[in-house]
Amino acid sequence: MALIKDEDIQLVRERVRIDEVIEQYVTLRNAGGGARKGLCPFHDEKTPSFNVRPAQGFYYCFGCGAGGDAIKFLREIEGLSFAEAVERLAGRYGVQLRYDEGTPVGPRRDPGQRQRLLEAHRLAGEFYHEALMQSSEAQPGRQFVTDRGFDRAAAEMFAMGWAPRGGEALVGHLKGKGFSDEDLIVGGLAARGQRGLYDKFRGRLLWPIREISGEVIGFGARRMLDDDRIEAKYLNTSETPIYKKSQVLYGIDLARRQISSRSQAVIVEGYTDVMACHQAGVTTAVATCGTAFGEDHARVLRRLLLDHDAFHGEIVFTFDGDEAGQRAAMKAFSGDEQFAGQTYVAVEPRGMDPCDLRLADGDAAVRELVASRVPLYRFVLDNILTRYDLDRGDQRIDAIRESVQLASAIRDKSKVDEFLREIASRVGADVDQVRQEFRSAKPAPAAGRKAPPSAAPEPQAAPAQPVGPSFGAPQFADEREALKAIVQFPHIAKELTDDIGENDFTHPVAQQLWHQIEARGLPDGPDAGWLPGLADSLDDSLGRVLGVAAAEPLHSSERSTQAVVAAVLARLQELTVARRIVEVKSKLQRTNPLDESEQYNRMFGELVALEQQRRDFRERIIGAMEQA
Known part of the structure; x- marks a missing residue:
C-alpha cells in the first residue's frame, strides 16, 4: 500500500491555511487574539463555540470537543481517510506528493x-x-x-x-x-x-x-x-x-459570501431561477440539484448563516402556488427545526417562478417577491385552515387545536401571543379560548420533524477528576495560561522552559500534559506538524485539554507574543517559588531557633534566597510587559 512520505505530509501542513480550508464549510468571524469563531459543523448549536487558530493551524470546539488540524477537519467533515485528506489539501496548495511502497495491507486505493x-x-x-x-x-x-x-x-x-x-x-x-x-x-x-x-x-x-x-x-x-x-x-x-446530490446546492459558490454577510439564503427550484435571482440582485439564491431540500442541504446553509442570532438569520423558500408548491412548503416546515433562524416562504400569486416573474415584470419584481416573504408558520396556518369548515363550532375547535401547535415553531417567543391573536381572528374565536388551548396543548412535532437536539454540555477545561477540583477551577488559571502559551507557541517557549518541571504544575491533568510535551520535545522553530503530532499521541481526555489550550486565546494576546509567553511562564515559576516560601515559613514557625539553631538558620537562608528569586521573577514579568 502506497504511503505518503512524512516530509510531504509536513509540507502540506506548513502550506495549508486552516481558516481557508474551514471557511469552505463554516462562516468564521474574528474573535480577537488571532482567533476566529463560527458554528460547529460537527454538532448542532446556536451560539458559536467552534474556534480556529490560524497561527497554530488548529481548531477546537468548546461545545463538543472536536479538534485537530486541517487534515483532521477535512477527514471528519468529508468522511475521508487520512491519505485522501492529505491528497486533497496537497492538490489545493500545490504540493507534489511522493509515496513509499509499504507492505500491502488491503485493496490498493487510487490516491490521485x-x-x-x-x-x-x-x-x-x-x-x-x-x-x-x-x-x-x-x-x-x-x-x-x-x-x-x-x-x-x-x-x-x-x-x-x-x-x-x-x-x-x-x-x-x-x-x-x-x-x-x-x-x-x-x-x-x-x-x-x-x-x-x-x-x-x-x-x-x-x-x-x-x-x-x-x-x-x-x-x-x-x-x-x-x-x-x-x-x-x-x-x-x-x-x-x-x-453527492443530497449535499449540493447550485449557485452556492457564488452566493456563499452574500449568504454569510446578509444572514439570508433564498431557496429556489431551478438553475434558471438561481440565474434570474442573481441577475435581479438577489445574490443569496441557491437551488437543489434534482432532489428535495434535505438535512444535508440545511447543514451547509446553517454553517454559512452563522445563525446564532435566532431572529435575524433567514431561510426564504420560493414555491409555486400550485398543490406541489403547497406540499413542498409543508415539507420545508417539517424540517424547520434544522434552523435557528426564521424560516420564510415567498409565493408568487400567479404561480410564477423567479425566472418567469423576471421575464414578465422585470428585476424589481423578483426583489419584491423575496421582500414580501411571510413566515413559514403563517403560510402553514393558511394551509391548515383551508381543511376546516369554520362555520361549524366543532370544526373551529379542531382548527384551533391544530393551529396552536404551530406556536411552538415560532423562534421569537415575544411573537407567540400575537400569533395566537391571529389564529383567533382567522378562526372567529375568542383569543382567551385560543390561549387556553395553547396552554393545555402538548407540544407535538409536525410530521417528519425531528425533536430539537439537546443542548450541548457546558465545556470543561479538563475531564472530571475523581478527587479534587476541576482543572477549570479559578486557582489553576495560571497553569492553564502556561499550557496555552507552550502549546500555541512551542518554538518561543522552548528557550524559556529549561527550568520548568512537573512540580511547576499542581493539577494532575496539567502534570500529565506537561509530561507528554516534555517527552515529545519542543521544536526549534515554527513547526506545523508539532501540535497535530502531539494531539495524535494523547488519549481522548488529554486530547480535549490540549484542544482547549490550543484554541483559547491568551488573556494578554493584544501584546507581543514573545513578551506574553515570557510573562506567562515567569508567572508559573513565581507561583512555584511562592508555594515553597509558604512551606519554609511554616517550618520556621515550628522550629525553635535556640534548640535547632543550625536547621533554623539554614531554612532562614533558604527563605531569603526564595524571596529574592520571587522578586526576580516579578521583575521579569514586569520587564516583559513593558517591552510589549
Missing part, C-alpha cells in the same frame, strides 16, 4: 483519483462552455438563454455550456488530455455502450455544478432537441466520488 476527477470536470466545463459560445449546433441553447431573459454575460457568469450531439466529442477531448476510460466513467462524464465509450450528455444545454469552493463536480443538463432519445427534461450527474 479525486484530483483527476476534479481536473476532468474543470476541463469538461471549459469544453462545454466554448461549445455554447462558438458552435453553430449550439444555437438552440443560445436561443434558450436569450428567450429566458439572459445575455451573453449571464451565460459566462454561470459558465453555461453545450454538450455536442455527436456523443464522442468530450470523450475524445479528455482522452487527448490523458484521462482514462475509467476516469470518465467513474466521474459520470461518460458511459460505456456497445460501440464503446460515449458522452453522458449529448445535445443538451448545461450548467456546471460547483462545490462551495468553486470546483466543478457535476453538471445539470436540459433537454433541447425533439429527437433527444432521453425524455427527461433535466438530467443531472449521477452520484460519483465527488458528487
